[in-house]
Amino acid sequence: MRRHHLGAVLRQVHLTGPISRAALANRLGLNRSTILALTTQLTAAGLVYEGASGSTGRAGRPSLVVRPESDRWYVLAFDVAVDRLVAARVVLGGAVLERREAARRRSRYADLDEVVGVLAGFGRALVDAAPRSARCVGVGVSYCGLIRAADGMVRLAPNMGWTDLDFAPALSGQLGLGLPVTVGNEAHLSALAEHERGAGVGHRNLVYLHGDVGVGGGIIVGGKLLDGDDGYGAELGHMIVNPHDGRPCNCGSQGCLEAEVGEAALLEAAGRVGGPVGRDGVRAIVEAAENGDAAARKALDRVGDWLGIGVANLINLFNPGAVVFGGTLGEIYQGAAPRIHARVAASVLPVSQERAQLRTSALHDDATLVGAAELAFRCLLADPLDALARITA
């Protein structure tokens, strides 16, 4: 129990930032003397410290708050996306500090060794550049593919042509930090990040839709990430929305949400194949539609209708408090919100409509990195003293 409570306090300080002991007691449902004992123990371990809040309390005395020891503990967070590789140092408390980034050519047959080599180089450089007093306590990776929960195996990276790769041990070995590497699906980790630090804070049930080359999803059910038996849950991009004359999908099926609202569908509908791709390409269409371009408007409306059907289905299934659009779907939501809302109004049961709020990502492109960092911090937050003992052994 003590371990569990120590973790809960550290997690709260990590997520909320400076917080008074009274507020901690309140949030965690523990009495103040227990909180004092726990924060004393965490202070002794060098994980938190107490200091003045900066603002003065009613009585004129500055009140004390507990803060994370952000200068002493950090994780490495990586993002393996279709068109970029990113690495960042993320400190206890959640701030994303130094980062390294490389663009990748979009290729279906990228080389594992090359990707691992680039990431490991970034990681070592970030460790070298960190203050001498700071220590790395975990490594997390957001990956644009299906990740087996049991062992982190990359089962399928649909837009990269990889299958069944043991990516984590390769990266762990090349980093040489003696730390295991934890891998998660990019959309799952984005959902986790939005839930803990973004547009979904405070919601027990949340649906996150992510658009990139493909369309992925992450879903929070009862405060926890839906993973499924093996970690492959929330593949909302492969929900069939258009069975009649649906476009072929990368997965081999047709009429999937990804096939109808992904980047390729939008570019094609707008007659812009061969022009800019990715976020830039999508943003250009949204801007053109706002400026009266009829083809762009029609394309956005079409994609918005399909997206609306997908969203309506998800609200009926999950009765969520929030639906969050990230990546290119964030742009599309901004450009086609009325169509999406109309579909929700037409097809969601009224009782579930009452609740669901639609909004764009708050963390934007950082969602994957923030999620990967939370994955990397998980061991420390679950059992702080045990984790430190292992790391400093």
Added chain:
Amino acid sequence: MRRHHLGAVLRQVHLTGPISRAALANRLGLNRSTILALTTQLTAAGLVYEGASGSTGRAGRPSLVVRPESDRWYVLAFDVAVDRLVAARVVLGGAVLERREAARRRSRYADLDEVVGVLAGFGRALVDAAPRSARCVGVGVSYCGLIRAADGMVRLAPNMGWTDLDFAPALSGQLGLGLPVTVGNEAHLSALAEHERGAGVGHRNLVYLHGDVGVGGGIIVGGKLLDGDDGYGAELGHMIVNPHDGRPCNCGSQGCLEAEVGEAALLEAAGRVGGPVGRDGVRAIVEAAENGDAAARKALDRVGDWLGIGVANLINLFNPGAVVFGGTLGEIYQGAAPRIHARVAASVLPVSQERAQLRTSALHDDATLVGAAELAFRCLLADPLDALARITA
């Protein structure tokens, strides 16, 4: 902790039936002396007893097993379905004993007072007929409508024309047992029942699809019922599968799974409107198809295709170990399994196909009652001694 463990032991005995202390220790991850202390306390409270297992152990001595005191504790379980009202006495250990049942005419405007009156009459008769030594410890209701989790309010009973009814207090008052009445959605409770005692035992993730006049669902995510923010989750009957030329749905939308695979869709496709309805009507079509009736075969194939799309979407979203078909969908699955499997093969990501097993309900028409009984036992199993103190006060 003690309370929690007492509940865990009682729950295990309730769900598995006669079980040795060694097996209890093993399943619950507790040591044998703790289990002995807990079973001693539960025995003293009259909730379990120990006796010979019936079979002899290796050493020739009959081994001891812990059994639920089924003669002493029971709940009332009710099922308010579109075309029937059922009540049963369900004892600790889960056996469904005496029951009362009344057919109802299918009417969109059934009268609340009448329904409550019939149910309360059944309930009082069951209590009167119970052994004098037996005590009612809870009341649970399975209801064919949307139930607000916070207070059990019936928000919508789409095939009965009721909205926003405070059903539970009315039934509690008329029963006069001094016990609160807990209400749940019929498909949610069926999923719970299949998960705990039926076709889904042992699966952390389970999708249950229920066909009646409408189509409902219950989904287990990570071992827990998906309820959503307000209790309206898992409305898979209102997932849009046919947006092009979909049939109108009772919910006001069109092309919903319910509209394409519900009873009305099948009867119409088979040219059998005006004939037998309900389970009988659906069974007749399945039998006719098996006997070579071309119209029946075509109708089942059509409905099987739409059901297959719905199932494929659900497997991609939930990566479940089992998909269970209940009610009329159990019949349809048996009559159209190849079409459904073909759709799953075409549209589910291979990694999620590996896992999901499709099967029919094991509890059949008892699923709702069994689920309602589990709801009614929940208080007792959460904190046995505290619950008994309140009941016998």
